[in-house]
Amino acid sequence: MEPSPPIDRLTTQNIGLIFRIMTEFIDGLDALAPIAPAVSVFGSTRIGADDPTYAVAEQIGRMLAQHGYAVLTGAGPGVMEAANKGAYEAGGVSVGLNIELPQQQHPNRYLTKLVNFQHFFVRKVMFVKHSLAFVILPGGYGTLDELFDSVTLIQTKKIEPFPVILVGSDYWDGLVGWLHDPVVRRGKIGPEDLSIIKIVQSPEEAIQLIKDASLPDPRTP
Numbered sequence: 001m002e003p004s005p006p007i008d009r010l011t012t013q014n015i016g017l018i019f020r021i022m023t024e025f026i027d028g029l030d031a032l033a034p035i036a037p038a039v040s041v042f043g044s045t046r047i048g049a050d051d052p053t054y055a056v057a058e059q060i061g062r063m064l065a066q067h068g069y070a071v072l073t074g075a076g077p078g079v080m081e082a083a084n085k086g087a088y089e090a091g092g093v094s095v096g097l098n099i100e101l102p103q104q105q106h107p108n109r110y111l112t113k114l115v116n117f118q119h120f121f122v123r124k125v126m127f128v129k130h131s132l133a134f135v136i137l138p139g140g141y142g143t144l145d146e147l148f149d150s151v152t153l154i155q156t157k158k159i160e161p162f163p164v165i166l167v168g169s170d171y172w173d174g175l176v177g178w179l180h181d182p183v184v185r186r187g188k189i190g191p192e193d194l195s196i197i198k199i200v201q202s203p204e205e206a207i208q209l210i211k212d213a214s215l216p217d218p219r220t221p
Contacts (some may be wrong), residue, residue, distance in 0.1 A: 024117060028117065033113065035130060041083035044137070047079065056137065060083055062090045072096075095115060100118050146182055155196060166197060166212065172199055
């Protein structure tokens with residue numbers, strides 16, 4: 001029996017994928033290069049304008065713009081729309097990093113700049129690369145993904161530390177309590193790792209934490 005021919009792992013299909021990913025990185029970096037120092041705001045898509053969290057996110061977006069920060073969101077509805085609306089109506093820079101999904105997420109109308117992505121991991125890099133801080137309001141799996149992705153990068157020293165701010169203790173206390181016990185107690189993370197995350201109750205507290213951090217512009221080499 002003759003041996004099977006070697007498998008050509010780098011197929012034409014894979015080469016095409018590599019170049020599409022490269023192009024997406026290049027286009028994203030180029031589109032965001034002129035953006036002022038920015039803060040990313042995350043939270044649930046599943047809230048309407050009558051939800052109290054919407055009003056909080058809108059105020060955060062407004063205050064960030066008033067303090068000279070650009071606002072980055074995932075471009076969608078809910079918390080993202082609210083933060084973009086606050087920044088947009090305050091005359092600030094309101095940026096949406098939209099992800100193309102099978103269910104067709106439609107960008108909200110409060111954007112001064114829209115950048116589209118096909119790959120979640122490329123989009124995540126853009127959020128981290130161009131943010132001075134993450135402000136995280138109540139949300140689901142996607143919100144938790146952004147939270148723990150940023151915390152892991154800071155914990156492992158892959159990026160310089162920046163504020164990771166959770167808004168609303170009534171929503172987040174259960175999660176942080178679980179991190180204390182059993183996660184810290186059983187040695188899965190160290191007590192110092194919990195200090196990466198800050199919980200605040202108001203937009204004012206969130207803005208103050210960002211200002212106090214005195215972080216450099218992430219675009220500076």
